[in-house]
Amino acid sequence: MRSASSGRAGGAPHDSRGARHPVTVMAEQMTDVFLDLGYRIVEGPEVEAEWFAFDALNMDDDHPGRTPGRAFHLEDPAEPGGRSGLVLRTRTSPAQVRAMLGRTPPLRLVCAGRAFRPDAADTIHSPVFNQVEGLAVDLGLTMVDLKKTLDHFAAAVFGRGTVTRLRTHRSAYTDPSAKVYVECAVCHGVREDVSEDAAGDAAAGPCGTCGGGGWIEWGWCGTVRPLVLTTCGVDPHRYGAFAFGVGVERTLMLRHGLKDISDIVGGDIRFPLGMDEFAPGGRPRPTPRPRSTATTRAVPAARAVPDLEIIPLARGGHGRRGPRGREAGGGLTRSQSLRRRIGHALAGAGYVETPRFPFVCDAAWDAFGLAPDDPRRATLTLTNPISPREPSLRTTLLPGLLAALGLNLALGNHYPALFEQGVVFAPRTGADPTLWPLADHRPTASRLDALNATVPAQPSHLAIALTGESSWARAVDTARTAAYVMGAGLITRPTEYAPWRPGRCLELLVGEAVLGHAGELHTATVQALGLPPGTSVMEIDLTALEHLTDQGGT
Numbered sequence: 368m369r370s371a372s373s374g375r376a377g378g379a380p381h382d383s384r385g386a387r388h389p390v391t392v393m394a395e396q397m398t399d400v401f402l403d404l405g406y407r408i409v410e411g412p413e414v415e416a417e418w419f420a421f422d423a424l425n426m427d428d429d430h431p432g433r434t435p436g437r438a439f440h441l442e443d444p445a446e447p448g449g450r451s452g453l454v455l456r457t458r459t460s461p462a463q464v465r466a467m468l469g470r471t472p473p474l475r476l477v478c479a480g481r482a483f484r485p486d487a488a489d490t491i492h493s494p495v496f497n498q499v500e501g502l503a504v505d506l507g508l509t510m511v512d513l514k515k516t517l518d519h520f521a522a523a524v525f526g527r528g529t530v531t532r533l534r535t536h537r538s539a540y541t542d543p544s545a546k547v548y549v550e551c552a553v554c555h556g557v558r559e560d561v562s563e564d565a566a567g568d569a570a571a572g573p574c575g576t577c578g579g580g581g582w583i584e585w586g587w588c589g590t591v592r593p594l595v596l597t598t599c600g601v602d603p604h605r606y607g608a609f610a611f612g613v614g615v616e617r618t619l620m621l622r623h624g625l626k627d628i629s630d631i632v633g634g635d636i637r638f639p640l641g642m643d644e645f646a647p648g649g650r651p652r653p654t655p656r657p658r659s660t661a662t663t664r665a666v667p668a669a670r671a672v673p674d675l676e677i678i679p680l681a682r683g684g685h686g687r688r689g690p691r692g693r694e695a696g697g698g699l700t701r702s703q704s705l706r707r708r709i710g711h712a713l714a715g716a717g718y719v720e721t722p723r724f725p726f727v728c729d730a731a732w733d734a735f736g737l738a739p740d741d742p743r744r745a746t747l748t749l750t751n752p753i754s755p756r757e758p759s760l761r762t763t764l765l766p767g768l769l770a771a772l773g774l775n776l777a778l779g780n781h782y783p784a785l786f787e788q789g790v791v792f793a794p795r796t797g798a799d800p801t802l803w804p805l806a807d808h809r810p811t812a813s814r815l816d817a818l819n820a821t822v823p824a825q826p827s828h829l830a831i832a833l834t835g836e837s838s839w840a841r842a843v844d845t846a847r848t849a850a851y852v853m854g855a856g857l858i859t860r861p862t863e864y865a866p867w868r869p870g871r872c873l874e875l876l877v878g879e880a881v882l883g884h885a886g887e888l889h890t891a892t893v894q895a896l897g898l899p900p901g902t903s904v905m906e907i908d909l910t911a912l913e914h915l916t917d918q919g920g921t
């Protein structure tokens with residue numbers, strides 16, 4: 368599938384193969400399952416006020432899930448070492464809280480995005496991971512609706528006929544709650560239920576993927592607790608609500624038989640380039656999986672759930688609104704679809720998407736040659752960083768992307784050209800807990816405003832990093848491509864700005880607004896970072912660019 372296109376992007380003095388990251392593509396495939404069912408994709412801030420992240424989800428102050436062992440807390444800038452009331456969200460659920468507070472039911476929402484937990488990295492844990500969570504609020508929703516929805520989701524992701532199984536679990540957010548298990552893609556769950564009459568099979572030893580149980584933990588689900596609905600302004604006597612969540616990396620690992628999450632998050636471009644399904648021109652698709660009759664026989668409980676393909680969109684007089692069952696105003700937001708288009712355009716131009724962790728070490732700013740008062744040094748600091756070397760949150764994508772560039776060069780990946788679309792974090796003073804609304808009734812608009820004012824701005828940036836002849840001209844061209852995709856004309860103007868090299872740095876402007884910079888890195892910077900001369904980078908503020916083009920700029 369790849370070979371037909373691998374020779375294009377003619378003339379560039381580099382390996383021209385590009386790719387979006389499999390996690391990005393996987394997350395899109397997962398959310399699109401729900402887009403087709405009329406769900407709306409929502410997002411929320413990654414640095415979140417504790418009230419949205421915990422209190423509103425019924426995780427009170429002594430809940431273990433919000434302790435520094437289980438959540439990254441941000442330092443209060445006024446009191447070093449003190450807690451600010453802001454955290455890196457441990458799940459994407461606060462986006463559901465925000466959505467419920469901002470809309471009236473019925474609701475069908477899917478949140479996709481990054482979440483953070485101070486877990487030590489091993490083969491299945493990463494401190495930064497992606498989630499897809501769903502929420503439905505409507506008249507008369509039950510666990511049966513939830514089960515059908517999960518089975519449809521599993522079938523769309525893992526292949527037709529895949530079913531899920533639920534096992535009771537405790538959760539502050541949902542009750543009843545369950546862990547979601549998906550049928551093992553290797554042994555298809557045959558062994559567990561037919562073992563009594565298939566002694567010969569059992570003698571072959573347990574399945575290496577599921578340990579012989581036939582089911583693998585995929586995520587969680589449950590009925591949203593009435594207290595949470597009340598807090599979010601939804602009448603629990605009138606409406607039912609279910610929620611569920613699964614990890615994107617975990618789904619990718621289960622579907623493609625990957626054994627080590629560090630291959631996914633490590634930054635080696637051979638991983639995205641090696642997954643042909645995700646290459647430009649490749650058609651992303653769920654893996655089809657034939658089912659034997661024996662497999663079907665093994666899961667009678669799942670077979671008893673009728674109409675796997677029918678999700679309850681039309682309950683209680685609500686539902687099918689508009690063409691193809693889409694909720695009015697549903698679908699992708701403009702920024703979501705623009706980000707996808709930019710990702711496709713850059714992968715097509717030979718860039719490999721390389722998402723990086725948002726943690727930075729302050730020494731990076733010295734390598735960049737930033738002045739002591741440069742605003743990029745004003746970072747949000749974690750009270751409990753994974754590593755004392757990286758205690759802060761990034762204000763620019765460049766340190767992480769350049770580290771990945773160095774890693775790929777060290778691995779012998781020739782002429783790597785990397786890109787990342789991700790959020791950066793502006794500093795702001797901490798959230799005052801006295802502002803927090805109570806967690807058992809809907810907060811007033813002014814309380815919500817006060818709370819939101821404490822959450823730092825988190826604009827989306829696009830950055831690229833590459834090496835090779837004329838790389839700086841290519842970096843500038845790439846900025847033009849991104850602006851073009853977003854419907855804006857980009858002007859460039861020579862300037863001097865660290866860490867770019869004087870005479871090889873251009874300001875990127877739309878109208879009079881400076882949105883970013885492109886060019887070749889300063890000689891001192893490449894030396895300090897151990898990168899080859901001629902390394903070039905571009906970074907542009909996509910949120911500002913979108914805002915400008917939104918106002919009818921072009």
Ligand SMILES: [Zn+2]
Nearest residue numbers: 551554574577
């Ligand atoms: Zn198995």
